[in-house]
Amino acid sequence: MTPPEIRWAGPRALLIQLESLESVLTVHAYLQQHPLRGQVDVLAAARTVLAVFDSGTNARAARAAVAQVDTAPSEGAAAAGDPVRIEVVYDGDDLAEVGRLTGLDPDGVIAVHTGQLWTAAFGGFAPGFAYLVGENGSLTVPRRSTPRTAVPAGAVALAGNFSAVYPRRSPGGWQLIGRTASRLWDLDREQPALLRPGTAVRYVAVRESVTLTAPATDATPSPATPAEAGPSLEILAPGPQSLIQDLGRPGLGDVGVSKAGAADTASARQANRLVGNAPGDAVIETILGGLTVRARGELTVALTGAPTPAGIGRDDTPRPAPMCSPFALHDGETLQLDAPDAGLRTYLAIRGGIDVPEVLGSRSTDVMSGIGPAPLAAGTVLPVGVVDQGRTVGAAEPSTLPATVRSGTHGPVVLRITGGPRHDWFTDESLRALTGQSWSVTAESNRIGVRLAVGGPDGAAPGTTPGPTTEKTGTPLQRLTTDELPSEGVVAGSLQVPPSGLPVLFLADHPVTGGYPVIGVVVPEDLGVAAQLAPGTRLRFQAVDPEDLQPIPRPHQHPPTRSS
Helix, strand or coil, rough: CCCEEEEECCCCCCCEEEECCHHHHHHHHHHCCCCCCCCCEECCCCCCEEEEEEEHHHHHHHHHHHCCCCCCCCCCCCCCEEEEEEEEEEECCCCCHHHHHCCCCHHHHHHHHCCCEEEEEEEEECCCCCCCCCCCCCCEEEECCCCEEECCCCCCEEECCEECCCCCEEEEEEEEEEEECCCCCCCCCCEEEECCCCCCEEEECCCCCCCCCCCCCCCCCCCCCCCCCEEEEEEEECCCCEEEEEECCCHHHHHCCCCCCCCCCCHHHHHHHHHHHCCCCCCCEECCCCCEEEECCCEEEEEECCCCEEEEECCCCCCCCCCCCEHHHHHCCCEEEEECCCCEEEEECCCCCCCCCCCCCECCCEEECCHHHHHCCCCCCEECCCCCCCCCCCCCCCCCCHHHHCCCCCEEEEEEEECCHHHHHHHHHHHHHHHCCCCEEECCCCCCEEEEEECEECCCCCCCCCCCEEEEECCCCCEECCCCCEEEEEECCCCECCCCCCCCECCCCCCCCHHHCCEEEEEEHHHHHHCCCCCCCEEEEEEEEECCCCCCCCCCCCCCCCCC
């Protein structure tokens, strides 16, 4: 047995690199059937399995256990159960081109596509999207040189040695050969994803005369629920973006669903703690002020996160609302949030929690997939849950944000990182530059990721306040290898580096897989700080060891051991 190569993907996750897709399916199935202590998610990809744990202690213990897993593929273990039948009308825009690329005419492509059994190898890209591998590679084709800006839901496509069905309208660069009415993703089903890793699929050609019903689009339930009884909160103005968030929906990476949840979990937990809620109760996450709400009934609320001037009133002069302290919002009173003095995201918790319907076990809004309650809008009425009388309202607390974020005037903000699973894909100079220069947050950042630019005051060591500023341009990161990296699982905090050399720091709504190498991973304890960095904020990275989070020397350069 050849032991798998195991790489850290942050202090709580392991990227298990394997020699074949068959070995990936074997290890993935083993971890699904025999979960390790603290295992919260396991995600298969083309040559890797990502295993995520609830703590660094459990991740370290799992590393030793994973090294003993038998990676040899088992005969007949790739596909499980009776094949799922997917009926296809073969009239895709790229059918003739696929015929040319493969040396087959369109009828030959159809015959080969329907004449073999396909197996769902792994998910990703979008909820319900599954990469299917066939019994032979006769339909291996490249992606389109120019991706389409919109591929219709139900499109059947090929790329590389994979086939797939687009669950929803989205951009895409795969070769389109047909369309289907099969619903790959349906939140009304007990299992929303039609295909999961290991599912067998049989494509069946049908005539054009067969009536096709457009595949269902993702449901986006409105959080507006008439409050027939009990207290509630009315949204008068939502500001730039106000979302309902809790601690997210972990464990669904295999079907393309990210954890989502509050971007700054420490602030969300603090808001709930102050009003006597459970840590996972739903709160409002709002950015850059502008949120105005009105109490319907007597409410106890708290504001945390980005320090925000806020006023409580009716028609008279509003009185100031405190930060990080519970306070009363009486029936008919309004609460108005101005732009934060520093930071980006402010959290509003209500005693009893926001009682909107759960979607896949969570009330959080995932802006990338569209799963969860719709963004809040004027006129939305949010019902408040039943108060757990066993939980007491808390006392005022200090902010969870570091002084460099609360002040908004000094910097740079320091984020601790561990070496990424693909740090050896970068030059020695780039590994030095990652932690040796300042970076700045761009205006293109959102809940999916923080986009960074090079530059910032020179001459300040990580964790110190800089002296007189001298602007330094900085250096984009350069790769040591130009190999293409097949998509693999990524965790929140990953610093993915696209061809521009400017890292993207993934936040709560990040895609579950990525195709660019990850040079480092921000430790989970610092992700809330990262989510509070407004455009223009300067930051630096400090390398720490995933084993103990102590500073370590820069990783030693060595050639990649993996090609693709």
